Amino acid sequence: MNHPHPMREDDVTLFVNARQTVTCAGPARARRGAEMGDADVRSGVGVAVQGDRIVAVAADEALRRRFPNATEIDCGQGVLAPGFVDSHTHTVFGRARYEEHELRATGVPYLEIARRGGGIHASVRDLRARSDDDLFARAVPRLQALAAGGVTTVEIKSGYGLTVQDELRTLRVIARLASIGPLNVVATCLGAHEVPLEYRDRPDGRAAWLDCLSDELYPAVAVEQLARFADVFCEPGVFTVPETRRLLESARRHGMALKLHADELHDGGAAVLAADMGATSADHLAAISPEGVAALAASSTVATLLPATMLFLGTGRQAPARAMIESGCAIAVATDLNPGTSPLQSFPLVLTLAVSQLRLSAAEAWIAGTVNGAAALGLAGVTGQLREGFRADIAVHATDDFRALPYWFGERLCQVAWAGGRACHTSA
Template identity: 65%
Template sequence: MPYQEIARRGGGIHSSVRDLRGRSEDDLFALARPRLERLASYGTTTVEVKSGYGLSLDDELKTLRVIRRLAERLPMRIVPTFLGAHEIPLEYRSRDGGRAEYVRLVTEAMLPAVAAEGLARFADVFCEPGVYTLEESRVLLEAARARGLGLKLHADELEPSGGAELAAALGAVSADHLAAVSEAGVQALAASGTVATLLPGTMLFLGRARQAPARALVEAGVAVALATDFNPGTSPTVNFPLVLTLAVSQLRLNASEALVAATVNGAAALGLADQVGQIAPGFSADLALFDAEDVREIPYWYGDRLCRGTWARGVACHPYEPRVACAAFAPEDERTGPPSEPSPR
């Protein structure tokens, strides 16, 4: 069933909204913490966490407060993004004038409250036919910018709709997805400072044949970043090295381009290129140690967890795991004795 049809029937994002609205802050914190720890175990040290499954003033603020609490208590670098314009809630879709009413709620109530509490660094909008129109997206992003938030955009994920061009025109820090970006969108991004964040795991999980045109973006001079898009509906993976595999095998990036997209350009997509994404003097000690002799092994051993430890700001966010061989597989001269036999019962 197509993504849009699932949403029309009340599934997808709407299903997650029903779930989140019934949960407390403590419940959400307890669910999120082990997920972040699993992300760290695959080498991720910086995570952008978006809201967008509350779609009401109280539930969006609840989500962002949980994200702030996670950022205060975990060593990982967590960047909060307000995504109140992730969908039009079903209760607004079902009545005349509901779309415009919800857009006003986001611009006149949610954004001021988010800004007043300092709960987000960025604001994002799902600009897609059937979700938010190009003009609605512009209104929402301009309202966010007026409140001091940086801009991001879900752009041209399923159909070409001009999202990339809008992101470039507004100076968004990133345009995310871009699986259906047009040639005009590629050129608009190339002429801007907007980073193209590609999410190949999403298209894989949705079973769609078309991925973002990474080669065209790179060759046009666009800065390309990669991310998991870890979410309940379209990319439930914490395995960032697997995304590097998809970048090479599906997006046709070479290993060096994929590595740059995962580090330096990923930092740029969060406005952090002067702090993280490089091992260099003056940069934060955000490090991941992999059990590999060559960096190309990270995408090569697809699905494997080669990460042995991660540190953010020099503090362990995934404890160091030395490689330990099972005694049964050790060379005979290194064994302490034969593998023990189970006792008969």
């Protein structure tokens, strides 16, 4: 990389003395097939940071020779790695939904709970009654908890407002969270999370809500530039494939890239639609069909799997990750942090589930949580790798082997995390 001005050595920070360095270095795109098995784990390698960028990745002594006046961060013979990219969360919400957890334990299915006014609708009622300041204050410690597990980039969806004004104010809360840093926050408009209950009582309610999303919400989001993505819950009983196509086409006209909640509980053809429309990601996919797998494998769409959700719902099944990788799909993993189906704030536990439930190798799980998570947000050229020119999103874990993170499930091993060259977590 060419530096147009001389680099000041006194404002460079070196991460050195790592037992292993998981660089995940390689192409600045989603990894597929056998590529997912190579996390490029090295020994004796450190990272130099200046400002918000990585300026060198090399042997420790080479870095010290190049930057003799640099500040050093001692990795303590731990694992030096890219920060995790949590590419699917619903972090802005009010109260927990403990009662639904018990209902599911008695055999009441998720969609039946929703039909009774629970599920998403319970969180909608709750969010509408809360102030922006309250929602913000509740979200901040959730982001801190994610950072404590090594997350440096997080996507946050709206979707618990389900009116134009409540969706917009949720997105404004997300923008406020992004503004305080240091985590890198990506906003997604999920106004199409459900049909609001008040619209269901109207003869024309469903069509009216689709019109409201297309003609009012998306234009308003575009005017304020509140979201990078639009997402639709495309699932039998929620939004159909034709409805989803219409909404996504409208969102695209208003400058948003596309995501889908796809084939989570039943195969409804959402994965095929995601591939056909060039969506950045299709998420969930526990009920994906062979046709859906083939479509994603032949597309640029990242398949974001959420194993904690299926575990928490007690479904006894997961997305067919091994078949998807072998077919050539690009797999990412994320927490799906939300109050009803995945109240999870530990990204390392997602790695555990990726190995034990999805049957990924440790290296594949790391790629799914870094490089491919970045690709699921359109950021594959920005973050997810320890590589010169990439954003300084870095974590240090107190273990001597990268495989320990999925192995010691529930352990808090992250000691230091930096997002964009700024500390977002220290264990001390």
